[in-house]
Amino acid sequence: RLKEGRALVEDVWSIFGAANLPTDCISLGQGYMNFAPPKWITDAAKEALDKIATNHYSPPRGLLRLREALKQHYGSQLNRDLDVKSEILVTSGADQGQYSVCTAFVEPGDEVILFEPFFDPYLRWVTFNGGKAVFVALHPPADTIEKPSSHDWTIDLEELRAAITPRTKMIIVNTPHNPVGKVFTKDELIAIAALAEQFNLLVMSDEVYDCLVFDGKEHVRIASLPGMWDRTVTVGSAGKSFAATGWRVGWLIGPKHILQPTLSASTRIVFCANSPLQEAAAAGLELARTNLFFETQRQEYTERRAVLCEAFDRLGLKYSLPEGSYFVLLDVSRVQMPENYSFPDSLIGRGRDFRVGWFMANTIGVSALPISEFYSEEHAKIGEAFIRFAFCKDLDLLRNAAERLQNLRK
Ligand code: GLN
Numbered sequence: 001r002l003k004e005g006r007a008l009v010e011d012v013w014s015i016f017g018a019a020n021l022p023t024d025c026i027s028l029g030q031g032y033m034n035f036a037p038p039k040w041i042t043d044a045a046k047e048a049l050d051k052i053a054t055n056h057y058s059p060p061r062g063l064l065r066l067r068e069a070l071k072q073h074y075g076s077q078l079n080r081d082l083d084v085k086s087e088i089l090v091t092s093g094a095d096q097g098q099y100s101v102c103t104a105f106v107e108p109g110d111e112v113i114l115f116e117p118f119f120d121p122y123l124r125w126v127t128f129n130g131g132k133a134v135f136v137a138l139h140p141p142a143d144t145i146e147k148p149s150s151h152d153w154t155i156d157l158e159e160l161r162a163a164i165t166p167r168t169k170m171i172i173v174n175t176p177h178n179p180v181g182k183v184f185t186k187d188e189l190i191a192i193a194a195l196a197e198q199f200n201l202l203v204m205s206d207e208v209y210d211c212l213v214f215d216g217k218e219h220v221r222i223a224s225l226p227g228m229w230d231r232t233v234t235v236g237s238a239g240k241s242f243a244a245t246g247w248r249v250g251w252l253i254g255p256k257h258i259l260q261p262t263l264s265a266s267t268r269i270v271f272c273a274n275s276p277l278q279e280a281a282a283a284g285l286e287l288a289r290t291n292l293f294f295e296t297q298r299q300e301y302t303e304r305r306a307v308l309c310e311a312f313d314r315l316g317l318k319y320s321l322p323e324g325s326y327f328v329l330l331d332v333s334r335v336q337m338p339e340n341y342s343f344p345d346s347l348i349g350r351g352r353d354f355r356v357g358w359f360m361a362n363t364i365g366v367s368a369l370p371i372s373e374f375y376s377e378e379h380a381k382i383g384e385a386f387i388r389f390a391f392c393k394d395l396d397l398l399r400n401a402a403e404r405l406q407n408l409r410k
Contacts, residue, residue: 012120012373015346015354021361026401028308029357029369031178031326031390034397037244037284038293044283048276058275060267062090062251066278069285074234074253078224086256089263092273094208094237094250097262099125100269101204101233101252104261106131110169115155117374117383119178119206135376136163138180140385141320149321150181150329157191164195170202171195173222176209179329179374179388181322183213189222197227202258208237208250209325211294214302217323223254233258238281241294243392247277301326304391304398311402317410326392329371332356333385336409351384360387364408366401 014020016029036042048054054063061067067084075082082088091097099121106112108130114122116135126133136159141152173192175184184192196203205222213219223232233254239245250273252259288294305321308328312319318331337359347354353370361367369390372383391398 009349010346012354012370016357016361016367016369020346021367022365024365025361026366026393026397026404028389028391028393028401029361029367031392032245033243033392035243035394037242040287040291041242041244041280041284045277045280048279051279054275054279056275058090058272058278060263060272061085062088062273063275063278063282066090066249066251066282066285069282070236070251070253072289073285074236077221078229078234078253080229082253083256087253087259089252089259089266090273090278091250091252091266092270093239093248094206094235095121096248096270096273097250097252097266098122098204098206098235099128100262100266101258102126102129102131103265103269105202105258106169109167111165111167112169113160113163113171113201115172115174115177116376116379117179117371118172119174120373122172122174122206123376131169132167133376134163134165134168135379136160137379137382138177138182140382147321148318150177150183150323151185153177153180153182153320155188155192157195160192161195164199164201168199168201170204172204172206174206175222176207176213176219176322176324178209178325179327179369179371179386180320181325181327181329183217183219183324184222186218186220189220190225193222193225193228196231201231203228203232204235205232206235208235208240210236211241212298212301212326213324214298214305215323219324230255230257233262238277238284242281242284243297244277247274247281249273249277249281301391304393304395307395307398307402308389308391311405315405315408315410317408326390328389328391329386330368330389331385332387334410335360351380353384353387357387360408365404 067088071082102125106129110131112126138153141148223234238249351372357370368387371386372380375383
């Protein structure tokens, strides 16, 4: 199935990876931080390396200390006394966890619903396991909206209902949403939940940006809605929570009948996640209970978001102010490029957003991510209007990027 269509060609992360961009380019493409995780977490990681046991395999479900910390962290939000033996599974990053859910549940021919645009690996997790992805639009803000928010990207429930067939197995929900930054409202999630119940569907809810929700917005876990625990797996990530994207420690929270088959898959894929950084993630969650880390981090991200968005305001370009995550979508349909500009072969057949992204990285010195790859091939045109900027960077770098961006022409 790797041979199908775009799965085989170079992916957006590689084309816009640092190796292909000018060395002095400021990378606001791939979402990783240019600052360290908090010292009290890296210290915990170093201490973990000094213990013999944490240099060796952990239980495939994850280190008990981390599962205990997750039980505390999620228990109150889900209003459940989580069972660390069956309802929490630690994985090598949220991606591997979600791939394992698909491996455990998606049978050849099963359909999985994705809201489009979608974080691009979702599509491959489904198709690599023999499933078929079915796309439901997150409709972009109407042109008439002067200052759009990620909230103005909307779902049409009738379209969602119409996408469900007897072969539908699962809906993938992503809130806060990558790349849009949308935080799904309780009402939207209630409506999705009602359809999942009516048609007996699983829900995989990717909530890796759950601690990055701004302006007093509420992050609602779909698993916490009445009747949803039994059909939902909630996904989280140490990388996003603690500014440590390279640690590859993630987790799944859900009922035993979902996590047991997923564990069977996960054990055969990686056996267990790396042990020392599970210790550190556990220490992080334990300490964050008292040191207000998540509140402080939210504040810092609010400032970072402002630096970037003010630069777009000065340019007079439209963007969707994100309610959550660390991404902003900028509408680049009015950005001008010289007609004779020459692009590399890797961009042949790709959308205008790839060209804008490439041009910007190579002339302005700021890279961002083209978004058409977050769409199905049928709908890629819609994505060509946008590129995604990551603001998980320190203020100095963002201010520098903001200055360079003033050189864009429209
Ligand atoms: N989730 C991160 C992003 O969207 C990184 C993903 C990746 O590198 N594949 O930028």
